[in-house]
Amino acid sequence: MAAKVLIVEDDSSILVPLTFLLEQNGYEVSTAADGEEALAAVARSAPDLVLLDIMMPRLDGYAVCQAIRENPEWGGIKIVLLSAKAGEMDVAKGMALGADAFISKPFANAEITATVQRLLTGPA
């Protein structure tokens, strides 16, 4: 069964190609445009992995990440943070809040697919 990936991103010029890319790689992709939508989507059907943009209106990526980590039922969900803010400080904060990986924009498509694949198939 195909792994489920949720992409949370408010910029459609990134959302569209990402969706296309992951679908091409055989994942079952759903999307959300902001943090609240994302949490609702996770609550409806927990994905295996969330690609999470940090800079979003309303609830930002850090908060979504923390909310997911607070719920023990969602402990298995992998979280990959995406951000154009990519200082050491941001990475440290993301990882401290429970993300599994941090990818900075602009990213290579290959980096996304490799990271997703590693997290979904590698040792948990």
Add this chain to the structure above:
Amino acid sequence: MRIRNRFWWFVLLGVLTIIFIMGVLAWFFWLQLAPAERSLLLNILGHNFIYVFTVGVLLLAGLGFAADGVFHVYILPLSKLVEEVTLIATVNPSHRIAMQGSREVDRLVAIINESADRVEALQGRVEERIRLARAEAETEKNILAAFMADLPEGVLICNTDGRILFFNNRAREYLSHNRLSGASTPSGADPFMGLGRSIFTVIDKNLIVHALDEIAEKLNSGETSAAAYFVAVGEGDRLLQVEAVPVLNNRRDFNGFILICKDITAQLEVDSRVNALFKSLVQKVRGSLGGIRSAVEAMIAYPQMAAKHSERFKAIIHEEALRIGELLAESQEAYSRQVLTRWPLVHMPACDLMEAVGRKAETKLGLKLVIYGCEEDIWLRVDSYSIVLAVLFLLERLKTHLGLRDFNCCIERRGHFVCLDLRWIGKPVKLETLRQWEDEELSVAGEAIPLSLREVVGHHDAEIWSNASRRLKNTAYLRLFFPSCTSEAACNLRSITILPESRPEFYDFDLFNQPGQSPDLDDRPLTELTYTVFDTETTGLDPRGGDRIISIGAVRIVNLRLRQEDFFDQLVDPQRPLPPESVEIHGIQPEMLEGQPPIATVLPLFQRYTEETILVAHNAAFDMLMLQLAEAETGIRFINPVLDTLLISSVVHPSQGRHDMESISQRLGISVVGRHTALGDAIATAEIFLKLIPLLAKQGIYTLRDAREASQKSYYARIRY
């Protein structure tokens, strides 16, 4: 006329008068006599001439001895008495008269000494009271002076003529130009920057004049702020941004100016590098975007193009997009490196910061904060007031939000960062809640600053988040994540300000009242002049026989104050052997002179040190001759006016036999230390000179001209080397 001569003229006149009166009486007596009586009298006198003559001589001798006795017992003591009483009444109240004379003189001396005791005791009490009253004001002044001295900026205050009235250490560091380019420099001395010196020797006159013109224009047009700025080159080619601020008196007349210097060398470098970085970034991104745009537009315009073209265009777009990504990453890193170098925050140990927070949390919020994991070498760059307030603000929010009173604080280093974790037992705060807090202005228990938590945290380049601890069950934390202070240089601490015991000597605001030095120094009062008091040590006492200078020491007197900190002290290689008997006098061993600069190097420097001052020395003729003999070799001439404390002492105390430095010091109540080093003797001479100035004034000697003329007339001026 000297007292002894004057007295004997007086005695001679007296004797002649007596002889004259007796002669007249004898003449009248002679006229009364009959011719027979006259011949009888002549007969008697002729036969007994030897007796009459002897009586006459004995009478005159008796008169002479009596006069001499009167002179020594009454006149001479009286004249000495005048000098000694003046001494007590002016410079040395502790001086007591020890003199033997007639009974009356002895009684007078006893009474004078007794009165002097009483006056001295009274004076002592008054002075003590004055001292106590001044102490408080002095402390405040010292705080100001110490604060000024340790300002990060260089500060100089000048009067209207550009004379330096004040400078702090930083100004000296920025502006004092290197003295000797060699191993040996006059230790600590700074010939080119000192009180009373001209600012124009360290900063180009044109720059200052221009700035002052600008200020004058602003003042004339009624502007309230009238500073002017310019950039000057300081010591070691550093660039100084100088702010000139006028000093006005209460009638708004120009009274001087303040110069505030900042070293902008580093900042300019950073600015220019950031500028260059930005320009190159823009250029390169424009280039790459140009490629992408043209490729994309071509593909849009010709959708049917051949596959090989479209593949090529896609490749271009891909490559250029990659390049822009790389450029941005590189630039971001380079920029943050540059910016960090000029971050204007203060460095402090994280422990100290959190201990301050802990104390305030307890007194202001009634919270208990236990600090652990505190290593002393964890440093932060912070604005301590706002960051303490920020942490207190968070603690207060946590207290109301969670209803807790106990928190732990854990300080930990992680790579380039430092975590300050506030921990508690319970649930973490939601990030949304934290975000609301971040938007609030900081205000805790009556203290507030008009900045939001977010602004304060951002200002520190820090991050803040809240989470549950992964390691400790039921524990949550709020983390302040700071860049740590790693660079050794950046961690340099400002030295602690220590209040000096007495008023620091390098400032004197009274100098504002001092008029500038005009070319005709001769008519200026002695009290207003600037002096270089100096002494030389030599290989021997025979300048013309080839003895040479081996040491020059000097201090300056500005505004009637001895400036011990502004000294010149330099050993000189005489380039000939040092006679052992001279070593016994000055204690300078031959090996101490090895590697010292020769006189040809030292004299130009000493001349700059003495520029525009009056030279003062004890027995100046000797030292001046030493300097003159070095003239042939160095081409340096000292044309400054010269005063000699030996001559002045003989002017002030003509009845005193001894005018060597020990005797004068003892007479004036000066305790001398460090004799027979050039600098020690220069300082002693300066102290003597300061005490001689008021004594000269007592004799109506006020100006430099008066002093020089009186010295010249003095008996000792006849001594020539």
